[in-house]
Amino acid sequence: MRAALAQASLIRHRARTILAVLGVAVAAAMLLDMVMLATGMRESFRELLLSRGFEIRLAPKGTLPFDTDATIPGVSAIIATLRKNPDIREISPVLGASIHVLTGNRDVSGSALGINPSVQGDYELLSGRDVTTSDALVASDHLLRQLVARVGDTLNVATGYDPQTRTYSGQRKLVVTGRVRFIYGATDQSSAAMRRETLEGMNPQSRDRASLFMVRVRSGADAEQVRDWIDKQLPDVTAISIATAIAQVDERLSYFRQLALILGAVSLFVGFLLVTTLVTVSVNERVGEIAVMRAIGVSRSHVVEQIVLEGVAISLAGAVLGLALGLVTARYLNTILSAFPGLPMAIDFFLFQPRAAWSALGLLIVSSIGAGIYPAWRAASLPIAESLRREAIA
Amino acid sequence: MLLAFLLASLLAQDSSSVGRSPNAAIRRQPRTIAIDDAFAERAHLKVGDRVSISVAPGMAGDIVVVGAIVKRGADPSEVARGDLRVRMHLDQLQAVAGYGDRVDRFAISTTPAADIPRLIDRINGVAFGFQAYRSRDIAVETSRTFQVVSRFHRAIGIITIVASSVFLLCIMVLKVEERRRDIAALRLMGISRATVMRAIVIEAALVAVLGSALGVAIGWAISLVVNWHYQALYQTPLAFSIVTAPTIAFAVSLSLLLGITAGVMASLRLVRTPPLALFGR
16 A cells, blocks of 8 residues: 555656656665775785685785885795794795897897796696796786797797896796786786796896795684784794785775765765655645545554655665666776776776675665655644645645 | 885884994995985984985995985875885995996986987987886876876766766756746746746756855865875875866856756746646646
């Protein structure tokens, strides 16, 4: 009965209802996008860091991984120290360096990682085989495209140059054994990976040094406790757990979270205002009708429920439409932000999580119930006789 | 410059390196460095203080004197990074960092009459292992981050405009429809449809202008709060939000257009309806 009356009231003013539903839909879409932006970025970054199961990273003191060219000396000693902790399962030292691939009279620059293939967590093999031999190299598609090279080709790779003598240093012939996707690399990054000892051999200054250690802890062990232990044992490095990395990224990208919060709140407020206005106007127009209903014995709660139901119906219809619209706009906005230079291609700013959709829907329903309360209260407290008399005179 | 960043971050992270070290004085006459005001504040340093600088914590380093504390310029590329900077003599940084006779980049000043493209071609013709770029091109490349943020803002702006347009249309339609009895009375008194429509549209335009004025005032106040908050958060004099005359003109024009459109739409519906029907008879 209540639903039928609410439906009749909404259908009576079709244009007005459609406009209100559209308004709520746009506000709901914006709200969903902002909830996705506020939570998705952090979740996406956490998933990226945990994708290979390494919970702790060690970087040169005071830096973030690969934020500078600094390296950590004494790789063997650090590994020996880390091995003392039974909670540490695997250690993956990574050495980063710039490389120059010489093809004819061209020099293509890129970055290279020196890794141990049995414990590496930096790339996924797409085709070919991993760097099982000392003269093997795996490369990203972007680098292969730049070099017009493919798996099986031999490349002349150097790690430095001397402008005075016009010669390249650390030259070595390496065979491309595989195509890989670098998990933390940007789409337009020219990257390659080889065994750590190969890269060290090409650049003697980096012998027994690493740019980064990735540490995998035993299942069930507390990563934060292991991080604290590393901090005490190795005061010259910075140990970063997933939680601290996320906190640092949060700090750098706090702008987007705050923007999401502000725009989300504005969207919710706009939706609330729209529903309140519409239902209030609708109640004002139906003063006589409501007074008649009350006069023939319809209870106050019945009137309140019917009017609140109108607000909820508009919000629900708008929310369903807004969900679809929000997913489309989130995809578009994510494409824009994915173009950030140097951003790992696996990072999503707008990550759809069912929890985000439910949060947005829950907020909308709560606000629509709130929006209906004032007009419903006004309608329920109308003086019956006076309203009828005023309506008759009008 | 990269090493200067490294040094700064090392010094900032490990207070034992920043402390006034009495030993390991490599030079008899300590040289001077310039540090950021943020660095000075965080490390409690002032002009004249002696500090030891090294590339790694615990290493014997150079003793230097803080010669100046400088205020960082407004560089958008540094926003949110929180890097601390030390400026020191090139040869000293090369020695401390073991960098040898190397630099990360050269900046070249040219005469006003210089043919810059030709000059760049000549340098690149003989260059080995480095490349010359025009400063303008580097600025374009380094501003990619801001181009992305700008595109994002524009997209958000478009969505906001769509949302506010629907909202405005809805409100204006409701407002005009609320007046159906007044309009019916006017029509029954013999006022022409055109006059009624004009009155409604003028009223809608006035409401839109008043709403826009209030919106501009609220927007301006929010802009002040946004700048105050983000300038304090990122310790930068950069302006994050600027209310410009074209922005105001665009907002007012849009709201006026929407107001008038809504007024026309709603009044057309009302004037086409017989006055008695508007009364509900």
